[in-house]
Amino acid sequence: MDQFATKPHDALAGALHSELDAVNALIREKMVSQHAPRIPEVTAHLIEAGGKRLRPMLTLAAARLCGYEGGFHIHLAATVEFIHTATLLHDDVVDESEQRRGRPTANLLWDNQSSVLVGDYLFARAFQLMVEPGNLRVLKILAGASATIAEGEVLQLTVAQDVSTSEDTYLQVIRGKTAALFSAATESGAVLAGAPEDHVRALTEYGDALGIAFQMADDLLDYLGDSGQTGKNIGDDFRERKLTLPVIRAIAKADEAERSFWERTIGRGRQQDGDLDTALSILARHKALESTRDSAYAWSDKARAALEILPESELRDILSDLASYVVSRLK
Template sequence: MSLDSPAAKPHERLAAALDGDMGEVNALIRARMASENAPRIPEVTAHLVEAGGKRLRPLLTLASARMMGYSGSHHLRLAATVEFIHTATLLHDDVVDESRQRRGRPTANLLWDNKSSVLVGDYLFARSFQLMVETGSLRVLDILADAAATIAEGEVLQMTAAQNLATDEAVYLKVVRGKTAALFSAATEVGGVIADAPEDEIRALREYGDALGIAFQIVDDLLDYQGDAKATGKNIGDDFRERKLTLPVIKAVGAADAEERTFWSRTIEKGRQEDGDLDRALTLLNKHGALQATRADALAWTAKAKDSLARVSGADAALQEMLADLADFVVARVS
């Protein structure tokens, strides 16, 4: 799609602007996910990596580095690193969640098995650390290793909090910062680090990625209750059926009367769901304005992301504008 096309979405414009770099990143990903000794590794990895995802996280790394005037090649390795970490977490998540569909396609654990998904995810984590080391930057290694640990922490926290009605918005935010925002913020931060940007601007890039990642996850949770299944690759109410206590439900539970709380306890905590329960859940979400309040939170995080980005005096204003538009687009998905 043309970079100048008014119909192009922000991530498509970003991809067009960074097409050369992204082509090299894709080639690097294909090369590093190869395995002479275990052909199942590239089979499983290719199923997910080449499933038509937006490559948003590696694009953030490329854009951050280029925006700050970087002209070397280490940003390509870092972008591939970020994508490998993301792919590894998806493979593991689908096993933990017993998922059967990802991006509208059968999951790797369904097509192969849980063992293959877990072990291939481990392989991708190992490859990601090899790529980090090749940059020769201990700071980059520290940032991305910390992000990998934070992602794991977020997933474990979600396991204990997702079906507990005592989970509040503060705990939800910790989960989101772990499972989603940690990699967004690391992706943007390492772009600034590799470009040797001023410290205050590296911090602003990290805060942009953090706020963008939080808004992104909030919107994903919102789309589960009011999205288009064809566009999202998920059916309406999947999170409800999987008993995930996401932000819309947390808000509805917080406003629930005794009878409504009993309903949420039965369906989410105890998992005893019956025909008509999803409709009842949607009614309660609308009754308490939970969906509207959730969208307002996403808008607030989008504004924070743009405010952080505005503190960056990047060398490439066009890329900076695309990153700002990307923040707006995240929430526009549920307009």
């Protein structure tokens, strides 16, 4: 990470500061509820928790890169953040998580019912915002992404106990849970700006590849990271029986004893003290962590390559740096 004097998401926030201020103001305005004060309480806990606003910044950056001069990219950026926040609230309930961004989760501080219902409220707010520009194609992109996100989460839930899950299925899961909103953020910004189709396609591909690299890195850091930096408990994915890429690759090379271990801990959920250490040793033996790192780097490269068709600019360079940065955490 030392190669970046300024972190790319900070550079992006600096370049877009006035628009980002407008997005934050709109978010605060729309998360207010006249009749249910718990809604702004729960929403503020997550939205004000120091998130980077990466997804809304991608919408703002794509619109500006494509020469947009109107004001509706603010609405789309807020839409993207509300969709993201709603999914986080729901995910923490499903995953029974107790920590996010280094703080207790909303479901822990309040209850599961509040988290689910406030998440539903934010989805509704998102749909109110996304119709404001009056652009049917943008509406289709963001509504489609919302469905894909839910589909990806359900798919992840259903394959979590199946140790025969393939890499193709894993890719489908992370496209749903992460990359779909990244690519919708960039695509909707470009479409709103009326960009040429090859530029729209390039920014869509950038968002998709960035999201996949981001999620692969996140999955890898679950086994390698520092909970003080990631805001997650190390080994959460293992304890939650999630079949992420390192485990899928280790299972593919497993001998009989190793496969029995994965079937017990992931397949049947019968985990005991010392199992995480055993899992780490198996992952190391088969170089599953190294190969996952290589795959994350490859998707990062693909994201940067997608931008090359766009005119040179400071924003394009920052987006390229961002694709490098999301995997620099793995060095």
